[in-house]
Amino acid sequence: MRVPFVKMHGLGNDFIVLDARADAVPAMTNRLAAALADRKTGIGCDQLILLEPSASADFRMRIFNADGGEVEACGNATRAVGLLHGGPARIETLGGLLRADPAEGGIAVDMGEPRFEWDQIPLAYAMDTHTLPVGWDLLDAPTCVNVGNPHVIFFVPDCAAVALDRLGPEIEHDPLFPQRVNVNVATVLDRTHLRLRVWERGVGETRACGTGACATAIGAMRRGLAERRVTISLTGGDLTIDWTAEGRILMTGPAAESFRGTFDPADYGAAG
Incomplete structure (x- = not known):
């Protein structure tokens, strides 16, 4: 088959x-x-x-x-x-x-409403998710948002300078995050534009992460760093994030089909 x-x-x-x-x-x-x-x-x-x-x-x-x-x-x-x-x-x-x-x-995409309670992220124990009193090397005082999956966000002067290949897996697997976590490092360019890199749990650093862009935008808005509509620039391109008056997150951006093909499950140890 x-x-x-x-x-x-x-x-x-x-x-x-x-x-x-x-x-x-x-x-x-x-x-x-x-x-x-x-x-x-x-x-x-x-x-x-x-x-x-x-x-x-x-x-x-x-x-x-x-x-x-x-x-x-x-x-x-x-x-x-x-x-x-x-x-x-x-x-x-x-x-x-x-x-x-x-x-x-x-x-x-209507991504629904963000979640902020510590047990909705989830974290291992109760703390204020607006500013967590924790840090890893120079990354500290992050915010946490769940937008369907868990994200921790650090706002830094230059996200390109962060050793995400080293710190990403360390933070992802920290006991503070019982379901692991997606790690975002963001730089605020102005109140309508942020630059972002994402270490995605189970994947590594990705060229783009839609939920990461949503979580980072919401985190910046919560802290008063950004307006309710922002552009998030990732390695792969830009996404527009709106946090509506009704509290819902709208994410807009491109998608594309690359190619089609077939595979035989038996080649991967699966029954046909």
């Missing part, structure tokens, strides 16, 4: 998309997801996306990071599958119900 897939990306954050609604897809396991995501021996991606039928939305989206771990949300992937769907879509995820709509500049 050969299984069709679509390779897509949002600002260079790339995905393998499998559609179990239309095709026979093997049971997804952490091991199979990691094997397909491997850039040397698999197809290669930051996340594997599995689309399934949903009783509460147009479809269900399951998200597996490159290490095989299943996670709650992915903003860039939501834009990608919105593009693939070809019209407005309500999407069920582990992080909640999302909506994707065609928009000028790409796809607009």
Whole structure:
């Protein structure tokens, strides 16, 4: 059995998309997801996306990071599958119900409302998530936001100078974060523009992270560093983030299809 897939990306954050609604897809396991995501021996991606039928939305989206771990949300992937769907879509995820709509500049995604309570991040114990009294080397006093998955955000003078390859995994696996955490380092260029780098749990540093952009924007707005509509510049390009008067996060940006192909699950140790 050969299984069709679509390779897509949002600002260079790339995905393998499998559609179990239309095709026979093997049971997804952490091991199979990691094997397909491997850039040397698999197809290669930051996340594997599995689309399934949903009783509460147009479809269900399951998200597996490159290490095989299943996670709650992915903003860039939501834009990608919105593009693939070809019209407005309500999407069920582990992080909640999302909506994707065609928009000028790409796809607009309603990411829902941010969460700030310590046990919603979650943290290992109670503390004020506005400014955490913790630090790692020169990274200290971060803020935390959950936008479907957990993020810690550090505001620094120059995010390009941060040794994210060393500090990212250390912070990701710190016991303070029982479900691990996505690590964001951001520089405020002005009140409507931030520069951002993201260490994504289970993936590493990515060219773009939609939920990271949302969390960083909300963190900056909470601290009075930014207006309610900002541009977030990542390595792969720009996203626009709005925090509406109703408290919801709107993320707008491009997505693209790279190519299509098929694979044999037996090549990756899965039953056909």
